[in-house]
Amino acid sequence: MVKRDRPTLTERRAEELRLEIARKAVEIFVADGDTSVTVDRIAEAAGVSPRTFHRHFPAKEDVxxxxxxxxxxxxxxxxxxxxxxxxxxxxxxxxxxxxxxxxxxxxxxxxxxxxxxxxxxxxxxxxxxxxxxxxxxxxxxxxxxxxxxxxxxxxxxxxxxxxxxxxxxxxxxxxxxxxxxxxxxxxxxxxxxxxxxxxxxxxxxxxx
Amino acid sequence: MVKRDRPTLTERRAEELRLEIARKAVEIFVADGDTSVTVDRIAEAAGVSPRTFHRHFPAKEDVxxxxxxxxxxxxxxxxxxxxxxxxxxxxxxxxxxxxxxxxxxxxxxxxxxxxxxxxxxxxxxxxxxxxxxxxxxxxxxxxxxxxxxxxxxxxxxxxxxxxxxxxxxxxxxxxxxxxxxxxxxxxxxxxxxxxxxxxxxxxxxxxx
CATH class of the missing domain: 1.10.357.10 (Tetracycline Repressor, domain 2)
Incomplete structure (x- = not known):
């Protein structure tokens, strides 16, 4: 499961995007004091579509x-x-x-x-x-x-x-x-x- | 989460039934060499309805x-x-x-x-x-x-x-x-x- 190979540019960009979305989600979790926020609101805050969110995070908790x-x-x-x-x-x-x-x-x-x-x-x-x-x-x-x-x-x-x-x-x-x-x-x-x-x-x- | 109180007769009977269903499921898992068996088949082997199965085990894996x-x-x-x-x-x-x-x-x-x-x-x-x-x-x-x-x-x-x-x-x-x-x-x-x-x-x- 551990990736030892050097990631490609595309993979690195995808991981950066995931990290950006994750940080937005964390900001909202902390501001709300709970994790009840919808995927739609996280996606909107991160400037991506819900579809893009789900391509990177099959379940909301994966964020x-x-x-x-x-x-x-x-x-x-x-x-x-x-x-x-x-x-x-x-x-x-x-x-x-x-x-x-x-x-x-x-x-x-x-x-x-x-x-x-x-x-x-x-x-x-x-x-x-x-x-x-x-x-x-x-x-x-x-x-x-x-x-x-x-x-x-x-x-x-x-x-x-x-x-x-x-x-x-x-x-x-x-x-x-x-x-x-x-x-x-x-x-x-x-x-x-x-x-x-x-x-x-x-x-x-x-x-x- | 740990129940310290003495269970009632009804609770004990329910737990015995769950254990019986669980043992049937284990028998099938071992015979098949995998866990792909359907809830319907486990329920049938245990002599209960799928509805009874799900009352005791919300997800199949809970069995x-x-x-x-x-x-x-x-x-x-x-x-x-x-x-x-x-x-x-x-x-x-x-x-x-x-x-x-x-x-x-x-x-x-x-x-x-x-x-x-x-x-x-x-x-x-x-x-x-x-x-x-x-x-x-x-x-x-x-x-x-x-x-x-x-x-x-x-x-x-x-x-x-x-x-x-x-x-x-x-x-x-x-x-x-x-x-x-x-x-x-x-x-x-x-x-x-x-x-x-x-x-x-x-x-x-x-x-x-």
Missing amino acids: VRPIFRLSSTQVITALRNAPTTGDVVETLVAAWVSQLHEGTLSDGERQFLKLMASTPQYRLRWMEVDDELSEAMAEFLRERVALGDHPLHRSLPAYLVVHATRHVFDYWILSDSSEDIADLLRDVFRTVLAGVEATRPVPTGDGG | VRPIFRLSSTQVITALRNAPTTGDVVETLVAAWVSQLHEGTLSDGERQFLKLMASTPQYRLRWMEVDDELSEAMAEFLRERVALGDHPLHRSLPAYLVVHATRHVFDYWILSDSSEDIADLLRDVFRTVLAGVEATRPVPTGDGG
């Missing part, structure tokens, strides 16, 4: 996908470009915080994520990026942490890191916490990685 | 809910009845294995879960039980593990245990693994709980 895809792409890029030395937990925290403006959310962004977290059909679109993030996280961890050879040992830590992140965002957004998101992420990443380290396979001495 | 609800109820009951002393990891493994016949899956059950794991609309119905399991797991852990007072510290370990379980089942089912499910669960529970223990808050000495 938020470009927002979450952009965030996850930013995190994945930060992970891929991160140095292979240095503290793993701090590198992970930095990758997540890199997608936030000044390390935090604006009131509008928080209100938007609160709507997404509490509305099942939208929540699903948010959770869709978890698989892609898990894959990038697994690549990242394999280069930095002794994981062993069993498929579960190779995949579980990345999966736990991504789900711990999801849990932190849920807590932070739904409880209106004023705590520093970086501190919360640091805390849960430490828990997951301390468990991996404590139970890591004994090195065999052949470098494997 | 599998009673199966997953029964499994999760069995795990939750095992967790609630578990002694508060003894090895936490072994108690967790036993709770999960308690819902399997002789600690393993029959070929039919494995084939059914493979269909569920690989079909998004059914997978969602399976994942629905995770919230309820996380809640029961949190209760279980709070009585046995020093978790601290921060809401994230109180909720994260249970969430990670439930998601680690999901990851094990996904791996085990989708890779047709012949490994012992209890061994795989033991392994991931150890990883999660070792991390909780390594980063657990320093006891304050006031028993809190």
Whole structure:
């Protein structure tokens, strides 16, 4: 499902248009305080026809996908470009915080994520990026942490890191916490990685 | 969403009927090797009208809910009845294995879960039980593990245990693994709980 090939100009333009429509939808969701706005009104605000809207977004709820895809792409890029030395937990925290403006959310962004977290059909679109993030996280961890050879040992830590992140965002957004998101992420990443380290396979001495 | 009150006789009978219809649907899914069977055929096999089917299951995919609800109820009951002393990891493994016949899956059950794991609309119905399991797991852990007072510290370990379980089942089912499910669960529970223990808050000495 992850596109590795360089997108064509047409694809890039289509993705830009989708992102523009998505941002209009988000503006309206936040202004209304709910997601009840019609496709017709979103399309009108974005300057496209309802038909164009539906060509890019089969269901109305699909309109938020470009927002979450952009965030996850930013995190994945930060992970891929991160140095292979240095503290793993701090590198992970930095990758997540890199997608936030000044390390935090604006009131509008928080209100938007609160709507997404509490509305099942939208929540699903948010959770869709978890698989892609898990894959990038697994690549990242394999280069930095002794994981062993069993498929579960190779995949579980990345999966736990991504789900711990999801849990932190849920807590932070739904409880209106004023705590520093970086501190919360640091805390849960430490828990997951301390468990991996404590139970890591004994090195065999052949470098494997 | 969790019903704590004792169900009435009518509710119990309705749930039994739903489970009977669900089991017929599972039989057909396994025999066909896919989930394409119509609601009419499931209803006929279960001896009910399509109208009765839809009264209990608004969407066709809802038909599998009673199966997953029964499994999760069995795990939750095992967790609630578990002694508060003894090895936490072994108690967790036993709770999960308690819902399997002789600690393993029959070929039919494995084939059914493979269909569920690989079909998004059914997978969602399976994942629905995770919230309820996380809640029961949190209760279980709070009585046995020093978790601290921060809401994230109180909720994260249970969430990670439930998601680690999901990851094990996904791996085990989708890779047709012949490994012992209890061994795989033991392994991931150890990883999660070792991390909780390594980063657990320093006891304050006031028993809190």
